[in-house]
Amino acid sequence: MPDAGELMDLGLAAKACAVTGASRGIGRETARMLAAEGASVLLIARGAEGLAEAVEACRSAGDAAGAEIEPLALDVAEVDAGERIVAACDERFGRLDALVNNAGTARWRDLDQVPEADWYEAWELNVMAPLRAMRAAIPAMAARGWGRIVNVSSTAAKRPSARMPEYSVAKAAELSLSRLFADRHAGEGVLVNAICPGPTKSELWMDAGGLLDQSQELGGIETRDEALRAAGEKRPLGRLAEVEEIAAAIVFLCSERASYVAGAAWSVDGGTVQVII
Numbered sequence: 001m002p003d004a005g006e007l008m009d010l011g012l013a014a015k016a017c018a019v020t021g022a023s024r025g026i027g028r029e030t031a032r033m034l035a036a037e038g039a040s041v042l043l044i045a046r047g048a049e050g051l052a053e054a055v056e057a058c059r060s061a062g063d064a065a066g067a068e069i070e071p072l073a074l075d076v077a078e079v080d081a082g083e084r085i086v087a088a089c090d091e092r093f094g095r096l097d098a099l100v101n102n103a104g105t106a107r108w109r110d111l112d113q114v115p116e117a118d119w120y121e122a123w124e125l126n127v128m129a130p131l132r133a134m135r136a137a138i139p140a141m142a143a144r145g146w147g148r149i150v151n152v153s154s155t156a157a158k159r160p161s162a163r164m165p166e167y168s169v170a171k172a173a174e175l176s177l178s179r180l181f182a183d184r185h186a187g188e189g190v191l192v193n194a195i196c197p198g199p200t201k202s203e204l205w206m207d208a209g210g211l212l213d214q215s216q217e218l219g220g221i222e223t224r225d226e227a228l229r230a231a232g233e234k235r236p237l238g239r240l241a242e243v244e245e246i247a248a249a250i251v252f253l254c255s256e257r258a259s260y261v262a263g264a265a266w267s268v269d270g271g272t273v274q275v276i277i
């Protein structure tokens with residue numbers, strides 16, 4: 001253990017990481033922070049253009065620390081996506097130490113307006129994709145006796161959001177999945193955790209037509225600024241999160257320093273879900 005007063009070294013230098021949904025928002029910032037710590041990172045998303053820009057940002061952040069940064073254009077909902085992520089990490093970095101299952105999306109609408117296909121799609125993206133990726137990644141991590149997995153869920157998993165029905169249900173299932181894998185693999189040195197972000201100023205919220213605009217329209221609110229203020233006021237901290245504030249928690253859970261955290265579902269939500277467990 002470190003001496004009292006010693007600076008906290010996350011121990012991420014030379015670790016090999018994979019981050020899904022890394023071309024924008026929370027995933028992109030997580031990849032950038034991991035790179036700045038000296039970790040090599042595989043950035044995964046469907047759109048090659050966004051990926052290329054994110055890769056450049058990560059290379060700038062990680063160059064000095066010797067990080068290797070590589071893209072993988074892939075839909076994580078494909079059945080062989082987990083195996084392809086692990087194969088790409090093996091090929092480019094020689095192994096995979098930390099996996100962040102972050103790819104996701106959401107939209108606002110009423111419970112009665114969600115078509116059946118969208119329930120299945122939410123399940124594929126938030127449950128089957130992390131399940132397949134964990135199944136593919138964990139055996140080699142367990143054989144080496146060290147691994148980290150972070151599943152990015154949501155406050156909506158702990159307290160269903162009436163405006164995001166299929167998302168809430170799938171994110172709750174993702175917490176259960178995360179806990180099952182944590183219990184199974186902690187004894188092998190593979191620590192699986194989830195985080196539950198509150199509303200965060202990623203592209204998902206802030207882009208034109210995104211969650212902010214949807215909340216403005218559905219809430220009958222006059223301006224974007226007012227809608228942002230209204231969304232912020234629903235939480236004790238009084239504002240939405242910045243992507244850096246969510247990424248910091250993910251990076252910590254990927255690190256050497258999170259050595260006694262397993263099976264957690266950490267709220268990083270400005271106090272939004274007001275429970276004490």
Ligand SMILES: NC(=O)c1ccc[n+]([C@@H]2O[C@H](COP(=O)([O-])OP(=O)(O)OC[C@H]3O[C@@H](n4cnc5c(N)ncnc54)[C@H](OP(=O)(O)O)[C@@H]3O)[C@@H](O)[C@H]2O)c1
Pocket residue numbers: 020021022023024025026027044045046047048050074075076077102103104105106125152153154155196197198199200201202203204205
């Ligand atoms: N922002 C929030 O308020 C908030 C709150 C709680 C939880 N979360 C969760 O945090 C995660 C990240 O959200 P964000 O706000 O950063 O979203 P974002 O800004 O929309 O970014 C989403 C990322 O996921 C990728 N992606 C989406 N579907 C994919 C697929 N099928 N295969 C591969 N990549 C895919 C996107 O790239 P492509 O489109 O190019 O594939 C993009 O890189 C999600 O799981 C979300 O549910 C977000």
